Amino acid sequence: EVQLVQSGAEVKKPGESLKISCKGSGYSFTSYWIGWVRQMPGKGLEWMGIIYPGDSDTRYSPSFQGQVTISADKSISTAYLQWSSLKASDTAMYYCARVRFGEYDPWGQGTLVTVSS
C-alpha cells in the first residue's frame, strides 16, 4: 500500500524555526515528485511547492518562494518542509502528497502547525 505518513502536530512561538516531515512507503520514493499544500483554518487548498527526491529538483509557488524550504532525504524516503522564522500567519494544516502524472495521490494525513505567542 502506498502511504505517506507525516510528523505530528506542532505548537511554536513566532520567530522559532520548524521542520516537518513526510515519509513515503510502498513505492519507489525516488521516482515520484512530492508536493506540499497549505490549508489555513476554514480555507481552501494552496500549492506551496514540489520536490523530486531522486535528484532534489525543487520548484516553489511564487507565493511561498523564500518563505519555506522544501528538501528530501532519499536514504530514508522522507521529504521535509521547513521554516526559519515562523509567523502567526503560518498557522495552518500542511499536507504532503505524491504526484503521479500531475494529480496528487495519495495524501499524507496532515500536520497541524500552530504559531502563537
Next chain:
Amino acid sequence: EIVMTQSPATLSVSPGERATLSCRASQSVSSNLAWYQQKPGQAPRLLIYGASTRATGIPARFSGSGSGTEFTLTISSLQSEDFAVYYCQQYNNWPITFGQGTRLEIK
C-alpha cells in the same frame, strides 16, 4: 498564474439526487485537471484525474467531463457520505492552482 473558479460556492442537494459542480480555468489547461473530495478533519482524496478518469476505488456515480477551460464533476445519485467539499486542481502549468472549493450540503 492560472486562476481556477468553482461554482457554486455551496450546493444544496437531497440524497439520491444528482449534483453538478463546475470548474472554470482562466486559460486552457487541456485535460490536466483533477477533482478532490475533502471531508471535515480529513485529508483531500483524489476522485478524478485527466478531467474524466476515476481514481482507483472511486464509485462509478462520480464522473468528470470537460477540457480546455470548462470542467464538470457530476455525482449521479448522492449518498450520505458524498456531502463534503470538492476542489478542482489544474496541473497543466506551474504554479499548480486549486479552485476555492464547492461545499456540497444536504438539502
